[in-house]
Amino acid sequence: MTAGETKHPGLNLGSTDAQAHEAAGSALFGFWAFLMSDAVIFALLFATYGVMLPATAGGPTPASEYKIGPTFLETLVLLTSSLTYGLASIAMKHGAAQASIQTWLGLTLALGLLFLGLELHDFAGMIAHGATPMRSGFLSAFFALVPLHGLHVLAGSLWIVVMMAQLRIIGLDARVKINLLRLGLFWHFLDIIWIAIFSTVYLPGLIP
Amino acid sequence: MSAPLLPALLGRFRWDALPFVRAWENPNANELIAAGAGALVVAGALFMVVLITRLGRWRWLWTEWLTSLDHKKIGIMYIVIALVMLARALIEANLMRLQQAVAIGNPGLVAPEHFAELFSTHGSIMIFFMAMPFLTGLINYLVPLQIGARDVAYPLLNAIGLWLTAAGAGLMMAPLVIGRFSTGGWSGYPPFTEIGFNPGVGPDYWIWAITLGSIASTLAGINIAVTIYKMRCPGMTLMRMPLFAWTSLCTAILMIFAMPPLTVATALLALDRYLDFHFFTNALGGNMMHYANLFWMFGHPEVYIVILPAFGIYSEVVSTFSSKELYGYNSLVIATMAIAVLSFTVWLHHFFTMGQSPSLNAVFGIATMAIGVPTGVKIYNWIWTMFRGEVRFTTPMCYALAFMMTFVLGGLTGIILAFPPLDYIVHNTLFLVAHFHNMLISGTLYGLLAAYTFWFPKAFGFRLDERWGKISCACWVIGFYLAFMPLYVLGAAGMARRTPAVMETAYRPWLYAAEVGALVLFCGFVALLVQLWVSLRNRAATRVFAGDPWDGRALEWSIAAPPPEYNFARLPQVDQRHWFFDAKRKGAPYAPPARYEDIQMPKNSAVAPIIGIASTAAGFALVWHMWWLAILGVLAVVATVITRSFARDTHRLIPASAVERMERTWLDAVARARPIPREMETTPANAGLAEVHP
Numbered sequence: 091m092t093a094g095e096t097k098h099p100g101l102n103l104g105s106t107d108a109q110a111h112e113a114a115g116s117a118l119f120g121f122w123a124f125l126m127s128d129a130v131i132f133a134l135l136f137a138t139y140g141v142m143l144p145a146t147a148g149g150p151t152p153a154s155e156y157k158i159g160p161t162f163l164e165t166l167v168l169l170t171s172s173l174t175y176g177l178a179s180i181a182m183k184h185g186a187a188q189a190s191i192q193t194w195l196g197l198t199l200a201l202g203l204l205f206l207g208l209e210l211h212d213f214a215g216m217i218a219h220g221a222t223p224m225r226s227g228f229l230s231a232f233f234a235l236v237p238l239h240g241l242h243v244l245a246g247s248l249w250i251v252v253m254m255a256q257l258r259i260i261g262l263d264a265r266v267k268i269n270l271l272r273l274g275l276f277w278h279f280l281d282i283i284w285i286a287i288f289s290t291v292y293l294p295g296l297i298p
Numbered sequence: 299m300s301a302p303l304l305p306a307l308l309g310r311f312r313w314d315a316l317p318f319v320r321a322w323e324n325p326n327a328n329e330l331i332a333a334g335a336g337a338l339v340v341a342g343a344l345f346m347v348v349l350i351t352r353l354g355r356w357r358w359l360w361t362e363w364l365t366s367l368d369h370k371k372i373g374i375m376y377i378v379i380a381l382v383m384l385a386r387a388l389i390e391a392n393l394m395r396l397q398q399a400v401a402i403g404n405p406g407l408v409a410p411e412h413f414a415e416l417f418s419t420h421g422s423i424m425i426f427f428m429a430m431p432f433l434t435g436l437i438n439y440l441v442p443l444q445i446g447a448r449d450v451a452y453p454l455l456n457a458i459g460l461w462l463t464a465a466g467a468g469l470m471m472a473p474l475v476i477g478r479f480s481t482g483g484w485s486g487y488p489p490f491t492e493i494g495f496n497p498g499v500g501p502d503y504w505i506w507a508i509t510l511g512s513i514a515s516t517l518a519g520i521n522i523a524v525t526i527y528k529m530r531c532p533g534m535t536l537m538r539m540p541l542f543a544w545t546s547l548c549t550a551i552l553m554i555f556a557m558p559p560l561t562v563a564t565a566l567l568a569l570d571r572y573l574d575f576h577f578f579t580n581a582l583g584g585n586m587m588h589y590a591n592l593f594w595m596f597g598h599p600e601v602y603i604v605i606l607p608a609f610g611i612y613s614e615v616v617s618t619f620s621s622k623e624l625y626g627y628n629s630l631v632i633a634t635m636a637i638a639v640l641s642f643t644v645w646l647h648h649f650f651t652m653g654q655s656p657s658l659n660a661v662f663g664i665a666t667m668a669i670g671v672p673t674g675v676k677i678y679n680w681i682w683t684m685f686r687g688e689v690r691f692t693t694p695m696c697y698a699l700a701f702m703m704t705f706v707l708g709g710l711t712g713i714i715l716a717f718p719p720l721d722y723i724v725h726n727t728l729f730l731v732a733h734f735h736n737m738l739i740s741g742t743l744y745g746l747l748a749a750y751t752f753w754f755p756k757a758f759g760f761r762l763d764e765r766w767g768k769i770s771c772a773c774w775v776i777g778f779y780l781a782f783m784p785l786y787v788l789g790a791a792g793m794a795r796r797t798p799a800v801m802e803t804a805y806r807p808w809l810y811a812a813e814v815g816a817l818v819l820f821c822g823f824v825a826l827l828v829q830l831w832v833s834l835r836n837r838a839a840t841r842v843f844a845g846d847p848w849d850g851r852a853l854e855w856s857i858a859a860p861p862p863e864y865n866f867a868r869l870p871q872v873d874q875r876h877w878f879f880d881a882k883r884k885g886a887p888y889a890p891p892a893r894y895e896d897i898q899m900p901k902n903s904a905v906a907p908i909i910g911i912a913s914t915a916a917g918f919a920l921v922w923h924m925w926w927l928a929i930l931g932v933l934a935v936v937a938t939v940i941t942r943s944f945a946r947d948t949h950r951l952i953p954a955s956a957v958e959r960m961e962r963t964w965l966d967a968v969a970r971a972r973p974i975p976r977e978m979e980t981t982p983a984n985a986g987l988a989e990v991h992p
């Protein structure tokens with residue numbers, strides 16, 4: 091097989107780093123399989139949310155708790171972080187200077203953390219006026235689904251930190267490249283999940 | 299009631315969490331049985347520690363086994379876990395049968411909660427810590443050999459899966475010594491497992507043991523699927539794979555998609571219990587039906603996760619011991635795939651009685667019956683494979699034949715249960731218990747034992763004793779019919795499952811028969827141990843180093859027994875389904891490569907044991923509310939993973955000269971071995987070289 095052949099869905103390293111490209115074939119394939127099973131987890135939590143939506147038990151309802159402004163801002167921040175991650179991947183593919191990869195990664199990290207901060211602020215607001223997960227089945231389902239996405243973003247941020255350290259200490263060897271590709275898949279996956287959250291949790295909740 | 303001891307450090311531990319203390323304070327039969335079981339676990343663990351120390355084998359254990367990333371050793375360790383857990387679950391099954399046999403019109407030996415713990419551990423262990431590790435171990439061992447690979451796709455992930463399984467198994471053993479187990483059955487239905495009904499440690503043990511097992515199986519599924527998709531040797535197209543590799547692939551896909559629902563179910567139950575969420579509670583909008591849905595979205599595909607590999611095993615066994623090509627390979631592959639897909643469409647048949655609309659029940663009932671079709675296809679395939687073949691009644695073949703009879707019977711009662719009006723009558727009775735044991739014992743356990751007997755010579759280099767193998771097989775078969783056919787009668791007569799005591803004296807003869815059957819089944823296990831012992835003693839006479847004792851077809855028979863660490867000195871290059879079988883007929887199956895090369899293999903790693911121990915500690919701490927230890931355990935796992943990601947020196951080379959030396963020794967043995975005709979394959983003359991019949 092020639093290195094130019096596409097071996098995996100994702101950013102193609104064939105023409106610039108044949109060795110990493112070769113290994114990425116099975117490394118990325120397995121990560122896709124992992125993402126599929128992670129997607130099943132989210133799918134079931136979405137279904138759970140759908141089942142529990144009417145179970146407000148006389149407590150807070152979606153309309154009383156969700157706010158369009160902050161969630162829209164969170165959406166913008168997270169989507170932008172996907173863009174900056176994409177730029178980091180392109181910089182890596184084309185052998186750009188380490189500094190530029192680090193910058194894009196750092197920017198992605200900052201946006202990720204900003205997203206988490208905004209989200210935590212939202213949750214704190216909800217909890218402050220009694221919309222806690224202990225209050226009703228609906229809120230339990232909300233607080234299982236949305237913060238799980240947040241936990242994923244936290245894990246992704248930690249992963250970015252680790253990759254930045256590896257770039258500095260080890261440099262761009264084949265394994266670092268493959269892990270950057272995997273991290274990219276993970277980060278974009280979180281984006282997709284968020285879009286689903288925004289459009290099936292927040293938006294319908296706001297339309298009375 | 300004693301007070302909590304040092305709550306900051308030991309959480310909710312109290313002295314009466316120890317069964318020994320409870321038995322001391324209240325020495326009745328129930329507590330003494332519990333204390334006896336606890337003592338057995340402690341004594342067993344101590345015995346192992348002393349034995350290993352006396353033999354001076356700790357270092358050997360650590361470097362050769364516990365830290366090994368060799369897929370073959372990982373496979374064997376999985377199976378060791380499964381056999382230990384099988385022993386425990388069988389003892390519990392016997393205790394339950396004994397209880398029901400004596401508790402006719404009186405309370406019997408064990409208290410109702412204790413009985414509930416028994417069926418909960420028995421079921422959970424048999425499914426998650428017997429069947430799953432056993433089949434994962436077999437797949438691990440066999441699939442890379444069958445597809446001509448030197449290793450799996452992710453050796454370290456593989457070891458982590460093993461250690462998470464071991465951690466889960468550890469959490470299943472712990473409540474025998476500290477605390478109690480869940481009373482909610484293997485399915486852990488709320489409200490039995492909710493904090494309101496059972497605030498004790500039992501359901502928490504169940505939750506964390508199952509969660510660890512479920513994560514481990516997800517990882518195993520990913521690893522197996524990627525191995526099969528990406529690591530096949532040149533020429534090994536999917537449709538040239540042996541059928542066991544196919545069923546392994548379908549099993550792996552099922553694991554990837556079906557384990558997450560279980561993880562979600564147990565995680566949400568944990569949120570209910572630990573953080574006062576309201577998913578499945580009675581109050582504040584909780585919905586316990588939702589748990590049933592989540593659980594069985596896993597539970598039904600799980601049935602096929604444990605049965606499909608056995609279908610693959612029977613395919614190999616029947617074809618080998620009939621000396622015929624598998625009849626209808628393509629239809630078997632299609633049937634396997636069809637079963638895998640359909641298995642996601644029938645979960646609701648586990649709760650027909652819960653009050654949804656009749657038309658919904660009808661849809662799921664029909665879907666359930668539809669699965670019978672591809673399964674029936676397979677039975678015909680195996681029968682046609684035997685037709686006009688040279689059938690030899692070796693032990694694995696006996697299991698396969700017993701399976702074909704028994705499984706069809708269980709399938710018929712399955713069709714009865716798939717019919718909602720009939721299911722309403724026998725739901726939650728012993729009829730169901732009889733049905734699923736009918737499927738699981740013949741469909742899973744017989745298959746696993748057949749595989750154990752069939753491939754044992756490959757893994758250890760000597761054959762197992764035939765006579766004891768047959769005795770064991772006879773016990774498993776006769777015991778099964780004695781133990782479970784009466785349950786069909788009892789179930790149809792209305793005896794509910796999970797009943798600790800029986801008031802209807804008319805049940806007595808059937809319960810006695812079932813009790814005798816359980817004893818015979820236990821004898822089957824003892825016969826397995828005797829077989830192992832006898833075979834070990836005679837191993838000098840039964841060696842099959844040449845590697846092909848049964849005139850095998852697939853690639854695993856084309857190498858030495860036991861195989862070298864690197865499996866294949868040169869990756870095979872196949873051009874058809876039965877490449878090795880055909881090469882034997884054409885003359886040069888063992889041609890050495892022109893030139894030996896260095897082979898790269900993964901180095902041992904302590905990462906997996908560390909993760910296993912840390913997650914056992916975290917799970918145990920969560921059960922007992924020792925928050926400091928839980929946090930420490932989780933942090934240790936994260937830190938280990940991060941540290942490992944910096945490691946670069948993770949491989950070592952086996953030099954070409956060493957490969958050549960090992961291959962030469964083996965090829966010399968092959969050249970010296972006398973080809974053995976089929977009639978003599980179970981005699982000491984068999985040194986692992988089958989005579990070739992054209």
Ligand code: HEM
Nearest residue numbers: 391394417421424429483484731738743795796797816819
């Ligand atoms: C081989 C001898 C076996 C015997 C004598 C045996 C006996 C029993 C008994 C007495 C029960 C309780 C029935 C009741 O609820 O009244 C039970 C339940 C169960 N058994 Fe077995 N069993 C055996 C093997 C197996 C195997 C091989 C599996 C699975 C691979 C298995 C899986 C289960 C499950 C899932 C339950 C249900 C537990 C629950 O109610 O939550 N058993 N068994």
Ligand SMILES: [Cu+2]
Nearest residue numbers: 598644645648
């Ligand atoms: Cu089912």
